Amino acid sequence: xxxxxxxxxxxxxxxxxxxxxxxxxxxxxxxxxxxxxxxxxxxxxxxxxxxxxxxxxxxxxxxxxxxxxxxxxxxxxxxxxxxxxxxxxxxxxxxxxxxxxxxxxxxxxxxxxxxxxxxxxxxxxxxxxxxxxxxxxxxxxxxxxxxxxxxxxxxxxxxxxxxxxxxxxxxxxxxxxxxxxxxxxxxxxxxxxxxxxxxxxxxxxxxxxxxxxxx
Amino acid sequence: xxxxxxxxxxxxxxxxxxxxxxxxxxxxxxxxxxxxxxxxxxxxxxxxxxxxxxxxxxxxxxxxxxxxxxxxxxxxxxxxxxxxxxxxxxxxxxxxxxxxxxxxxxxxxxxxxxxxxxxxxxxxxxxxxxxxxxxxxxxxxxxxxxxxxxxxxxxxxxxxxxxxxxxxxxxxxxxxxxxxxxxxxxxxxxxxxxxxxxxxxxxxxxxxxxxxxxx
DNA sequence: AGACTGGTGTTACCGCAAGTAACGTACAGC
DNA sequence: GCTGTACGTTACTTGCGGTAACACCAGTCT
Numbered sequence: 001x002x003x004x005x006x007x008x009x010x011x012x013x014x015x016x017x018x019x020x021x022x023x024x025x026x027x028x029x030x031x032x033x034x035x036x037x038x039x040x041x042x043x044x045x046x047x048x049x050x051x052x053x054x055x056x057x058x059x060x061x062x063x064x065x066x067x068x069x070x071x072x073x074x075x076x077x078x079x080x081x082x083x084x085x086x087x088x089x090x091x092x093x094x095x096x097x098x099x100x101x102x103x104x105x106x107x108x109x110x111x112x113x114x115x116x117x118x119x120x121x122x123x124x125x126x127x128x129x130x131x132x133x134x135x136x137x138x139x140x141x142x143x144x145x146x147x148x149x150x151x152x153x154x155x156x157x158x159x160x161x162x163x164x165x166x167x168x169x170x171x172x173x174x175x176x177x178x179x180x181x182x183x184x185x186x187x188x189x190x191x192x193x194x195x196x197x198x199x200x201x202x203x204x205x206x207x208x209x210x211x212x213x214x215x
Numbered sequence: 216x217x218x219x220x221x222x223x224x225x226x227x228x229x230x231x232x233x234x235x236x237x238x239x240x241x242x243x244x245x246x247x248x249x250x251x252x253x254x255x256x257x258x259x260x261x262x263x264x265x266x267x268x269x270x271x272x273x274x275x276x277x278x279x280x281x282x283x284x285x286x287x288x289x290x291x292x293x294x295x296x297x298x299x300x301x302x303x304x305x306x307x308x309x310x311x312x313x314x315x316x317x318x319x320x321x322x323x324x325x326x327x328x329x330x331x332x333x334x335x336x337x338x339x340x341x342x343x344x345x346x347x348x349x350x351x352x353x354x355x356x357x358x359x360x361x362x363x364x365x366x367x368x369x370x371x372x373x374x375x376x377x378x379x380x381x382x383x384x385x386x387x388x389x390x391x392x393x394x395x396x397x398x399x400x401x402x403x404x405x406x407x408x409x410x411x412x413x414x415x416x417x418x419x420x421x422x423x424x425x426x427x428x429x430x
Numbered sequence: 431a432g433a434c435t436g437g438t439g440t441t442a443c444c445g446c447a448a449g450t451a452a453c454g455t456a457c458a459g460c
Numbered sequence: 461g462c463t464g465t466a467c468g469t470t471a472c473t474t475g476c477g478g479t480a481a482c483a484c485c486a487g488t489c490t
Contacts, residue, residue: 037477038476038478050478059476074490102363114322141394163400165418172387173391175386179353199241201417204304208303208367209365
């Protein structure tokens, strides 16, 4: 099997191996949740730790690779929902629903992605706050912000506004989804409708209840 | 010093000690960030590990105690902002600003609270998804939901709606704040205004840009 | 053929943090 | 004086991330 055949056939054997390892990692994360150890993943793949480290550097590297895999898949689904040929409200609802359906379908993987526990080599900066935390959320926030900037006319300061909104909406979706996944207080459709209502300003429009601020 | 004096004076010596330990923990978390070890905390308090474990059970217990402290403080501040005698928009803005000012003032503590790394005793349930994850967010979400339910007239299904919105808004605030803290793309006031605008439905009101879905 | 190289795999170890056991010590109340 | 209880210690176990050192098996160059 020479190079020409390899490129048409599939990837180089190393990449093939990497895929297999990632799939094994996926399986064990699915089974054991976020606390999956490198040993367990290696065992699932039928090998031992050092090989994992040769392929991914450190646990963060494996995490990153897994995250990119799933994030790409999720983002593709979200983009599809975002690009549907209907009105904005419907697109927003279907995007929310897509996200929620995804986390509902594989909560273990989702939690692994969201709570990485981070190690960080401490980049000699006493205050590298910000580089931590779920990159999945960041990516989704950035992408959504971009979509908003591309499609909605926000007037002056549009770009900054769109990014803020992207991250804010993603955070809203995430927190509400996380809570909902734990308590299941209502159907997915109800949740979607409520969140869309929130984005549609129903909080601002609703009247006060009698007996408000008591002084 | 008998019981009568103790209760008027201050707490029992054990509680006093506990406070001291928590303050030491606070200091080291402030200094070392979320990766603070039990050893480091014990050293800062001038004692050794087992005492910490006697007081707090395990690291989760210490984390929980710390979280409750800070969450209580933060929630008190938020409630104050929420209860200010002005119109709803102003109250929302001041609440957002209070939260952002807090995380800006002590990002290390904030990150420690948000990324606990969880251990979990694995409650023989293969799927205890939900009990994990930052309890701070959950609590803020619940409280905000309660405030909304108390003060805003949402008609039928109000309670469920209010809880969803509580968690959603808190998540929005958190994600946007987290991102903003890392990149500082704008002033705090700008961020507050943009987020309030989002909640006020400006996303729904804004017109499309020319050249929308291009498929 | 035989040495050289690169990739795959191993065992055995280090360092470090969580958590625990066992022991020591002061000081209450009988 | 003796005993329980709370405070404190040292020294250990366990488990995980990460690494070093070595072994094996292609091909490949001379």
